Amino acid sequence: MSAASGLIDQCPMELASSHIPRTPSWSRVRVTDHSDCEKIYQLLEASSTQPDALDTVKEAVIKLKQIRETTFFNTYNTHAKPYVEHERLPLVASDHPLHETIRILDLQGDEAQHRLPEGNVVKHLTWHDPSVREERQAWLAEDTERWHVHTYTGLQDGEFLHHAAPLLLMHCSNIGSLTYSVCPYTYNADRQAAYRAHILEQSLLRNNYGKLPETHLQRLRHVRLLPETGLWYDDARTYSHMDILGQLRLFHRLPHIESLAIDGITTNGGADHLEHFPPHTSNLKAIHVGHSMLPSTLVAVLIRIPKRLEEFTHFVGGRDTRDGGRNLFSARTLGKALWDQRASLRKLDIDVDGLLQDDKYDRQDYERYLKESRRRAPDEQPYWYDEWFRLDEQASAGGPSHVHDLPGTREYSNTIGSLHDFEKLTHLSMGVKLLLGPPESTTPFRLVEALPKSLESLLIRGYTRGKTPKYDEAIGELVAQCSELLPALREIQGVAECVPGADVEMTRRRMVAPVPGEEDEVSYWELDEGDQGWAR
Structure with missing residues (x-):
């Protein structure tokens, strides 16, 4: 009899709740790979036996891509199949604390859709119970083909981590900062991949919209979304596809949310991402989107989501698109969106000159939007008008849904408009170029009059004195009259010496990354993820 057959024939033993030693207190927790499993299990059990042990957690790091990759290939599933029968996981006593722990997720809807009863979820979560682990190690020690064992344990660790991630977030009530990587399961050969992402995303989505029995993450202030790529396109030189508005639905309504930071992303070619969002629905105050390639229509929607946006940063470049193309960007579209936040904006840092195009493309997009709206039957709704959109629409502080429906209060002429x-x-x-328009166009305002009297610091990128008469005249007048017309302005950079803007002309000339020791043709921006380990 093989070791695998012996495991299948084992009679399942009941796992009872047992005495749990004092759980360590952590300030930062992580759900990333198998090395995190034992600590996570301790915290899950402590949620019912020692809840104060979770009160010290202020920061969480969730990286589902790394978990997902352990279950990607079909060969993994094929060779692990003899081990994966649920019956071999011990039955769990009905009074085990994890039964109570998972009820905060209100899994009834998930059970109906995925046929995963509460008992099986608890089985996955007890995978790292000390008694289960000890018994498992004894079983698997008999297997002579160790790589089968590695595959099996990798699969089960992945199941454990995917089920544990939402529970950990919901039970740590004092989390103020979350680093979260999107799980790009679209190209995953594992049939359960979408469901694994569904567990966490649906839990966060329902929590954000108040659809869980209790509210969670009520102290969350800062969210950082990490760009991730699927295995088929795992090239760090390219922008990562992200449904940025879809991801915002997981957090934006939380009461104390303040900041969102994202780098290195683009959109998925018009497919499978949200493009519409009701304005003024979030308490977000600061948004950072760096080293990214997004169209101005999407950036405009993002800017208008906060009720009172105070800081906005957006710059392009640093990576390549996979097909060599680029998104179109309109200064007028951006300017109208910023005008909608004019009463609260304190800091603006925008570097998109390398993408600027004529406004006609955004106008054509708006005309298509109007045609589709007129063509639609009165009782027919677009695909994006779902339950969550309706809830945001009800909570919106008002204003037209489309940026081009905002009133025309000034002349733009391919500039961001007067500020x-x-x-x-x-x-x-x-x-x-964003400030004054392209060299061949006419700027519809004097720069010195277009800046607010509250301005204290000004940085102009891409200006070289003596190169463009139009720019020389406008900036020369600003320097000459700023002390009189802009009394608060203490600092002007980018006039005497050029401060270069982002370079979006990088073109990847080969399909594969260089081998170790070989230099790439250009320098690419690299993501600095910072310290993401467990911390006391």
Whole structure:
């Protein structure tokens, strides 16, 4: 009899709740790989026996891509199949604390859709119970083909981590900072991959919209979304596809949410991502989107989601698109979205000159939007008008849903428009082309009059003195009259010496990354993920 057959024939033993030693207190927790499993299990059990042990957690790191990759290939599933029967996981006593732990997720809807009863979820979670682990190690020690054992344990660790991630977040009530990587399961050969992402995303989504029995993550203030790529396209030189508005639905309504940070992303070619969002529905105050390639229509929607946006940072470049193309960007579309936040904006740092195009493309997009709206039957709704959109629409503080429906209060002419009525704005960093338009166009305002009197610091990117007469005239007048017309302005950078803007002309000339020791043709921006380990 093989070791695998012996495991299948084992009679399942009941796992009873047992005495749990004092759980260590952590300030940062992590759900990333198998090395995290034992600590996570301790915290899950402590959620019912020692809840104060979770009160010290202030920061969480969730990286589902790394978990997912252990279950990607079909060969993994094929060779692990003899081990994967649920019956070999011990039955769990009905009074085990994990039964109570998982009830905060209200899994009834998930059970109906995925046929995963509560008992099986608890079985997955007890995979790292000390008594189960000890018995498992004895079983698997008999297997002569160790790589089969590794495959089996990798699969089960992945199941454990995917089920444990939402529980850990919901039970740590003092989490203020979350680093979260999106799980790109679209290309995953594992049939359960979408469900594994579904567990966490649906839990966060329902919590964000108040659909769970209790509210969680009520102290969450800062969210950082990490870009991730699927295994088929795991090339760090390219932007990662992300449904940024879809991901915002997981957090944006939480009461104390303040900041969102994202780097290195693009959209998925018009497919499988959300493009519409009701304005003024979030308490977000600061948004950072760096080293990314997004169209101005999407950036405009993002800017208008906060009720009162105070800081906005967006710059492009640093990576390549996979097909060599680029998104279109309209200064007018961006300017109208920023105008909608003019009463609260304090800091603007925008570097998109390398992407700027004529406004006609965004106008054509708006015309298509209007045609589709007129063509639609009165009782027919677009695909994006779902339950969550309706809830946001009800909570919106008002304003037209489309940026081009905002009133025309000024002339833009391929510029961002005058900022004279941005009365809270103190720091402005911007490309000269976005500020004054392309060299061949006419700027519909004097720069010195288009800046707010509250401005304290100005950085102009991409300006070289003596190269473009139009820019020389506008900036020369600004320097000459700023002390009189802009009394708060203490600092102007990018005039005497050029401050270069982002370079979006990088083109990847080969399909594969260089081998170790070989230099790439250009320098690419690399993501700095910072310290993400467990911390006391």
